[in-house]
Amino acid sequence: xxxxxxxxxxxxxxxxxxxxxxxxxxxxxxxxxxxxxxxxxxxxxxxxxxxxxxxxxxxxxxxxxxxxxxxxxxxxxxxxxxxxxxxxxxxxxxxxxxxxxxxxxxxxxxxxxxxxxxxxxxxxxxxxxxxxxxxxxxxxxxxxxxxxxxxxxxxxxxxxxxxxxxxxxxxxxxxxxxxxxxxxxxxxxxxxxxxxxxxxxxxxxxxxxxxxxxxxxxxxxxxxxxxxxxxxxxxxxxxxxxxxxxxxxxxxxxxxxxxxxxxxxxxxxxxxxxxxxxxxxxxxxxxxxxxxxxxxxxxxxxxxxxxxxxxxxxxxxxxxxxxxxxxxxxxxxxxxxxxxxxxxxxxxxxxxxxxxxxxxxxxxxxxxxxxxxxxxxxxx
Amino acid sequence: xxxxxxxxxxxxxxxxxxxxxxxxxxxxxxxxxxxxxxxxxxxxxxxxxxxxxxxxxxxxxxxxxxxxxxxxxxxxxxxxxxxxxxxxxxxxxxxxxxxxxxxxxxxxxxxxxxxxxxxxxxxxxxxxxxxxxxxxxxxxxxxxxxxxxxxxxxxxxxxxxxxxxxxxxxxxxxxxxxxxxxxxxxxxxxxxxxxxxxxxxxxxxxxxxxxxxxxxxxxxxxxxxxxxxxxxxxxxxxxxxxxxxxxxxxxxxxxxxxxxxxxxxxxxxxxxxxxxxxxxxxxxxxxxxxxxxxxxxxxxxxxxxxxxxxxxxxxxxxxxxxxxxxxxxxxxxxxxxxxxxxxxxxxxxxxxxxxxxxxxxxxxxxxxxxxxxxxxxxxx
Numbered sequence: 029x030x031x032x033x034x035x036x037x038x039x040x041x042x043x044x045x046x047x048x049x050x051x052x053x054x055x056x057x058x059x060x061x062x063x064x065x066x067x068x069x070x071x072x073x074x075x076x077x078x079x080x081x082x083x084x085x086x087x088x089x090x091x092x093x094x095x096x097x098x099x100x101x102x103x104x105x106x107x108x109x110x111x112x113x114x115x116x117x118x119x120x121x122x123x124x125x126x127x128x129x130x131x132x133x134x135x136x137x138x139x140x141x142x143x144x145x146x147x148x149x150x151x152x153x154x155x156x157x158x159x160x161x162x163x164x165x166x167x168x169x170x171x172x173x174x175x176x177x178x179x180x181x182x183x184x185x186x187x188x189x190x191x192x193x194x195x196x197x198x199x200x201x202x203x204x205x206x207x208x209x210x211x212x213x214x215x216x217x218x219x220x221x222x223x224x225x226x227x228x229x230x231x232x233x234x235x236x237x238x239x240x241x242x243x244x245x246x247x248x249x250x251x252x253x254x255x256x257x258x259x260x261x262x263x264x265x266x267x268x269x270x271x272x273x274x275x276x277x278x279x280x281x282x283x284x285x286x287x288x289x290x291x292x293x294x295x296x297x298x299x300x301x302x303x304x305x306x307x308x309x310x311x312x313x314x315x316x317x318x319x320x321x322x323x324x325x326x327x328x329x330x331x332x333x334x335x336x337x338x339x340x341x342x343x344x345x346x347x348x349x350x351x352x353x354x355x356x357x358x359x360x361x362x363x364x365x366x367x368x369x370x371x372x373x374x375x376x377x378x379x380x381x382x383x384x385x386x387x388x389x390x391x392x393x394x395x396x397x398x399x400x401x402x403x404x405x406x407x408x
Numbered sequence: 409x410x411x412x413x414x415x416x417x418x419x420x421x422x423x424x425x426x427x428x429x430x431x432x433x434x435x436x437x438x439x440x441x442x443x444x445x446x447x448x449x450x451x452x453x454x455x456x457x458x459x460x461x462x463x464x465x466x467x468x469x470x471x472x473x474x475x476x477x478x479x480x481x482x483x484x485x486x487x488x489x490x491x492x493x494x495x496x497x498x499x500x501x502x503x504x505x506x507x508x509x510x511x512x513x514x515x516x517x518x519x520x521x522x523x524x525x526x527x528x529x530x531x532x533x534x535x536x537x538x539x540x541x542x543x544x545x546x547x548x549x550x551x552x553x554x555x556x557x558x559x560x561x562x563x564x565x566x567x568x569x570x571x572x573x574x575x576x577x578x579x580x581x582x583x584x585x586x587x588x589x590x591x592x593x594x595x596x597x598x599x600x601x602x603x604x605x606x607x608x609x610x611x612x613x614x615x616x617x618x619x620x621x622x623x624x625x626x627x628x629x630x631x632x633x634x635x636x637x638x639x640x641x642x643x644x645x646x647x648x649x650x651x652x653x654x655x656x657x658x659x660x661x662x663x664x665x666x667x668x669x670x671x672x673x674x675x676x677x678x679x680x681x682x683x684x685x686x687x688x689x690x691x692x693x694x695x696x697x698x699x700x701x702x703x704x705x706x707x708x709x710x711x712x713x714x715x716x717x718x719x720x721x722x723x724x725x726x727x728x729x730x731x732x733x734x735x736x737x738x739x740x741x742x743x744x745x746x747x748x749x750x751x752x753x754x755x756x757x758x759x760x761x762x763x764x765x766x767x768x769x770x771x772x773x774x775x776x777x778x779x780x781x782x783x784x785x786x787x788x
Contacts, residue, residue: 029649031422031426032422034419034420035420036416040414042665238633239650239657242627242629243626246623247623249622250618254619266618270619273619273665277623282657282662285422286649
């Protein structure tokens with residue numbers, strides 16, 4: 029197994045009703061004034077908002093609210109919130125929502141100490157300090173609740189880029205599966221695909237991490253099984269909980285142990301789709317590109333992909349595995365081609381040139397522009 | 409899935425030669441004077457000691473050494489080290505060794521702030537503060553390198569009891585699989601059984617933690633597979649590494665997520681064996697009691713144990729699974745009965761009365777004295 033470092037100091041509080049402890053946790057940490065960051069209002073429907081307000085009240089925590097973080101969250105929004113956080117001398121941030129809200133909060137947490145938030149993404153400035161971050165997760169997908177990474181879109185340059193720092197691990201993340209009980213299946217499936225994608229970005233990087241790969245097989249099978257259960261019964265709380273925890277493990281470091289940091293070509297490619305078409309859900313975009321990537325790569329190196337076909341899908345060859353993967357996505361009502369995503373053939377050159385602004389695409393195989401073109405055609 | 413809290417702030421540095429960074433890590437943390445705690449001298453043979461000295465030198469770290477921690481480590485030794493740590497105004501502890509050395513270091517870390525170290529075990533005093541702890545692991549087994557627990561034997565009262573605190577998580581644990589390359593297979597197998605035992609203590613507690621159980625299946629299979637490989641080739645570094653990481657995961661919280669804290673009857677029972685016969689290795693003792701416990705329990709509740717037989721051993725019923733487990737232990741040259749361990753039938757009443765000094769034995773099923781007697785006879 030390759031050398032690795034594992035470090036993840038986020039505390040997870042998992043279970044129905046766990047928000048009730050939030051206010052006292054903040055209080056115990058000596059925090060008095062926070063900024064609550066949220067999305068478009070779904071947390072008023074799912075009950076999270078009311079529970080958060082009650083809990084903050086019990087802990088005697090002063091707070092201000094900022095709403096309006098959208099899917100594929102933008103730099104502009106993060107910058108707006110940075111100003112508010114500075115004005116209010118915010119002591120900590122509380123993200124209540126899914127990955128977009130949490131990622132925005134991370135950009136803000138570091139951004140308040142930067143000359144310009146985008147500098148942290150380009151690497152012009154380093155993250156030296158960050159506000160403490162607390163989260164209440166309402167959509168299991170990105171794993172952002174238990175890692176130090178964030179991805180933000182700069183709408184002007186159309187770059188969807190990331191930051192990562194040990195300073196950005198949430199201090200505490202609350203995962204209450206009941207908050208996800210009313211999600212439409214489409215969103216659940218997006219989350220499930222995103223979680224699978226995180227595991228798969230690591231999965232093919234090295235066959236020597238035997239223990240990690242065995243865990244990853246287990247997680248991939250569990251995610252498919254739980255999503256299937258939720259398609260039949262969206263209020264299956266047991267499936268919600270196990271899907272939620274699997275999604276957290278998919279990107280909290282455990283699934284990547286000994287796997288050389290993973291590949292991440294598919295994520296870079298998908299980021300170009302959703303930077304150009306912000307209405308494309310990240311999970312659905314990944315569901316289109318990953319099977320195409322496996323197909324493309326396995327022609328060169330079939331042995332590397334056989335384990336996945338066998339252990340996750342019970343198939344004896346890779347193309348059968350890819351077939352089963354796409355069938356599953358279709359059964360979940362998800363796109364299986366760029367066409368399904370609403371991308372037109374004439375968009376491909378622009379997507380390609382956007383992808384090529386990234387210094388390096390892929391680790392398992394480093395892609396050239398013409399290879400990405402072939403890959404996009406395969407996904408089209 | 410049951411509600412749970414997950415928190416594990418230990419940093420793991422895994423890989424061949426990783427000790428070289430230790431001195432600078434201590435230095436960066438502002439630590440200048442440490443106490444190095446070690447066992448009987450095996451770290452001089454496996455190369456760990458020399459690498460540690462070099463690294464401490466590079467970091468400019470002053471240190472004193474205490475040697476002589478033994479398997480089934482004693483309170484008396486911990487108390488001796490507490491005095492030395494106090495005299496030397498030690499700023500941090502460095503445990504170089506296996507679980508016994510690390511557990512002793514944890515008892516010392518908390519013990520220097522206690523009126524009496526044993527009070528922390530009986531609960532008379534609470535752990536309010538502890539010295540920072542760093543570890544270099546030389547035997548993968550107990551998982552102590554990545555948790556906040558320690559078990560110590562009070563030779564006077566013959567109680568082998570434990571403590572647990574968030575303050576006792578090591579700050580940094582270095583796992584270099586090459587240090588374990590010269591271990592006799594017997595010790596490797598003891599470690600493998602100990603790691604399996606930790607997973608199995610959680611495994612049967614609840615069937616609703618679907619994601620955790622899938623991971624636990626994966627870990628149990630991996631541990632058996634890696635131990636088999638190491639029996640054939642002790643210097644198989646890849647198997648060493650994957651066994652090492654599996655053993656860490658077996659007791660760092662991951663394997664217990666949503667499993668209600670586990671059962672731990674077998675550990676309590678085994679602690680009585682080794683408290684009376686300190687020459688019995690913890691892993692080997694567990695290998696005797698666990699299959700007997702599964703046999704005993706599965707007569708009452710077969711369904712609970714069937715998953716294990718199927719997913720770990722590929723068997724269709726529990727007794728075949730138990731059979732396969734015992735066959736494996738035998739193939740590894742390990743004891744499969746109390747008799748094999750050198751325990752005599754006349755010792756059983758004393759063992760029983762020692763076990764019964766624990767307030768509660770088991771969570772899946774709470775054992776009475778007569779049930780433990782039956783269980784011991786089954787294991788005899």
